[in-house]
Amino acid sequence: MVTRTFVKTLAVFTAVALSLAARDAEAQKAEDIPPGETPKPTTPRVHHAPIASAEPGTKLVLEASFEHAELIRNVLAVYQTSLGEMKAVPFQRGGERGYIAVIPGEALKAPGIGYTIEVEQTNGTRFSAFASRQKLHPVSVIEDRTDAKERAALSRLGGRRSVVGVAGEYVGFGTTTGTIPIPCAAGQATCQPGEEVVPSVDEQYYRVEASYTYRPLRTVSEFGFRLGLVRGWSLVPLSEYNEERYKVGLNFGAARIRFRVLDLWHLETELQTSVTEIGFSVGLGASTLIGDPYGSKLILGFESLGLGDSAPFGNRFYSRLDLVAGDRVLVSPIVEVTDMPNAETYGVRLIGEVGIALGRGFSVQLRGGYQARRSTSGGPGFGGSVLYAF
Numbered sequence: 001m002v003t004r005t006f007v008k009t010l011a012v013f014t015a016v017a018l019s020l021a022a023r024d025a026e027a028q029k030a031e032d033i034p035p036g037e038t039p040k041p042t043t044p045r046v047h048h049a050p051i052a053s054a055e056p057g058t059k060l061v062l063e064a065s066f067e068h069a070e071l072i073r074n075v076l077a078v079y080q081t082s083l084g085e086m087k088a089v090p091f092q093r094g095g096e097r098g099y100i101a102v103i104p105g106e107a108l109k110a111p112g113i114g115y116t117i118e119v120e121q122t123n124g125t126r127f128s129a130f131a132s133r134q135k136l137h138p139v140s141v142i143e144d145r146t147d148a149k150e151r152a153a154l155s156r157l158g159g160r161r162s163v164v165g166v167a168g169e170y171v172g173f174g175t176t177t178g179t180i181p182i183p184c185a186a187g188q189a190t191c192q193p194g195e196e197v198v199p200s201v202d203e204q205y206y207r208v209e210a211s212y213t214y215r216p217l218r219t220v221s222e223f224g225f226r227l228g229l230v231r232g233w234s235l236v237p238l239s240e241y242n243e244e245r246y247k248v249g250l251n252f253g254a255a256r257i258r259f260r261v262l263d264l265w266h267l268e269t270e271l272q273t274s275v276t277e278i279g280f281s282v283g284l285g286a287s288t289l290i291g292d293p294y295g296s297k298l299i300l301g302f303e304s305l306g307l308g309d310s311a312p313f314g315n316r317f318y319s320r321l322d323l324v325a326g327d328r329v330l331v332s333p334i335v336e337v338t339d340m341p342n343a344e345t346y347g348v349r350l351i352g353e354v355g356i357a358l359g360r361g362f363s364v365q366l367r368g369g370y371q372a373r374r375s376t377s378g379g380p381g382f383g384g385s386v387l388y389a390f
Contacts, residue, residue, distance in 0.1 A: 044068040046075070046117055046129035047097070053140045056110060056147060060103040060139065063095040064117065073122050075129075077101035079115040080136055091117075110143040110151055146218055149263070153217040156294065160361055160389035163213040163224075169367070169383025173203035173347055176235045176373050185240040197241045203373065205232020205248065205341050207383075221266055221293065222258040235344045235373075248341040250274040250281065250313055252305075258289075266293055272305055274313070281306045281313055296324045305340070314340030330355040334369070347373035351381065361389040 045067040054060050062077050075091040087107070091099040107113060114136025119129045131137040143151070154161070178199040184191035191197050209228025215221065231249040238245055252274035259267050270285035287301025299320040305313040316338035325331045336349040351369030358364065365385045372378030 042068055042071070044071045044119060044121065044129075046119060048117060048130050049097075050130075050137055051139055053142055054108050054112075056108050056141050056143050057105045058108060059105045060108060060113075061095070062091075062101045062103070062115070062117075063097040064091060064099050064101075065097040066099065071121055072119060073124075074120040075099065075101075076118045076120075077103065077115055078118055078133060079103050079107065079113050081107050081113055082109045082111060082141070086133075088118075108141050110141045110147065112138055112140045114138050150217045153215075153294075157215070157389070158361070161215045161217075163211075163215070163387055163389045165211045165213075165385055165387040166209070167211070167228075167365075167383065167385035168206070168208045169381065170206045171204065171232075171349070171371060171381040172379030173343075173371055173373050174377035174379040176201055176203045176343075176345075176377060178235060178344065182238060182241050185242040188241065188243060190243070191241060199235060199238070199241055199246075201233055201235045201246050203232075203234050203343065204379065205230055205234070219260055220257060221260045222268075223256065225253065225255045227253050230341055232341060234341050236342050237344050248313075250305075250341070254285075256285075258293075260293075264291055265289070268301070270303070272303075274305065283313070291322075295322070297322050313342050314338060316340055328357040328359075334367075336371075343373065345373050347371055349381065363387045363389075 046064050047067070048062065048064040051060065051062065064075070066072055066075070076088045077091065078086065078088045080086050089101045089103060091101045094100040101117075103113070103115070114131075116128055116132050116136055117130035118126060120126050181196035181198050184193055184195045184197050186193045207228060207230045209226050211224060211226035213222055213224035216223075229249065229251045231247075233246050234248045236246055236248065252272060254270050254272040256268060256270035261267055266289040268287045268289065272283040272285065274281050274283075283303065283305030285301065285303035287299055289297050289299050291297030299322070300318075301320075302315065302317045304315045316336055318334060318336040318338075320332055320334045322330055322332045332353040332355070334349070334351040334353060336351065337346055338349065339346045349369060349371035351367055353365055353367035355363060355365045363386075365387070367384060368380070368382040370378055371381055
C-alpha cells in the first residue's frame with residue numbers, strides 16, 4: 001500500500017517538473033526576440049515538377065502548388081527566350097496541382113528556353129523558389145527537320161531574310177549589218193523612198209532595275225519581284241528601212257519563286273509582263289540551281305519574253321557557275337546566248353562577275369564581258385549592282 005502511494009506521488013512530481021521545464025523553454029525563446037519585434041512566420045514553399053522538353057510553337061504550361069499561400073502576394077514564372085529576351089507570366093489558379101503559368105507558344109523556339117519561379121511575399125520580400133535568373137532551368141525545344149534547316153540557313157545569312165537591290169548594265173554588240181537589202185521607207189534622211197538599202201545598226205542597250213527578295217528558307221526557299229526598263233538599238237527584222245524602228249525598249253515587271261527540291265537542288269520560275277515599243281508583252285523564265293544556293297553552284301536557265309501573239313522581245317539561254325573565292329568573294333563566269341532585244345539573229349555573251357560582301361548586309365556585284373552577233377563585230381559590256389539584306 002505504501003509502495004503504491006509512493007509511485008503515484010513520484011508520477012505527479014515528474015509531470016509538474018516537465019511542465020515547468022517547458023514553460024522555462026518558452027520564456028527563454030521570448031527573451032531571445034528583440035523588444036518590439038514579433039516572431040518570424042514560416043517561409044512559403046513551392047512544389048513544382050520541372051519540364052525538360054517541349055515542341056516548338058506550342059504553349060508551355062507550368063504547374064505548381066504552394067505551402068503557406070496566405071504569406072504569398074504573387075508568384076511569377078520568369079523565362080528567357082532563345083533570342084535572350086527575359087519575360088514573365090503570373091501563376092493563376094488552375095491545373096491539377098492548384099496553380100498554373102502559361103508560357104506562350106511563340107516563345108518556344110529552338111534551341112530552347114530557360115525559366116525560374118519567383119515568389120513575392122506579403123511583406124514585400126522576393127526570392128527564387130525554383131532555379132534562379134542566374135541559373136535558369138533549361139527546356140529543350142525539339143524541332144523537325146525542316147525547322148532545323150531553316151534555322152541553320154537563317155543563322156548562316158545572319159538572320160537577314162529580306163534583300164533589296166538596284167542594278168544597271170550596258171551591253172554593246174558592235175555594228176550588225178543585215179544580209180538582205182530592203183526598200184527605204186518614206187521620210188528617211190539617209191536614203192530615198194523605194195531605194196534598196198542593206199540595214200546596218202550599232203547594236204547596244206542599257207538596262208536598269210530594282211528588286212526585292214524575301215527568303216522563307218523552307219520548301220519555298222525564296223520569292224520576290226523586280227521592276228525595270230531596257231532602252232537601246234537593235235537590228236529588228238523590218239520590211240522597210242526605217243531608222244526610228246530600230247530603237248527598242250520595254251518597261252517590265254517580273255515575279256519569281258524558288259522551290260527547294262533537295263538540299264542541293266532548287267528550281268526557280270518567273271512570270272514576266274512588260275510594255276515594249278510594239279505593245280504589251282508577256283513571258284516566263286525558269287532555271288535550276290545545283291549546289292549550295294548561297295555558295296558554290298551551277299545555274300542553268302532560260303527566259304522568253306513575247307509568247308504567242310504578244311509583242312516579241314526575244315529569248316535568252318544561260319549558264320552561270322558561282323565559285324566561292326573566300327569568306328566575302330564570289331566569282332561567276334557566265335555564258336549567254338540571246339536574241340534580245342528583238343534582234344534578227346542570236347548572239348553570244350561571255351561575262352565575268354565578282355560579288356563582294358561588304359558587311360552589315362551590304363554587298364556589291366561588278367560584271368564585265370564581251371558579246372557579238374557576228375564573228376566580224378562585237379562590243380563590250382559592263383555593269384553592277386548593290387544589294388542590302390535585312
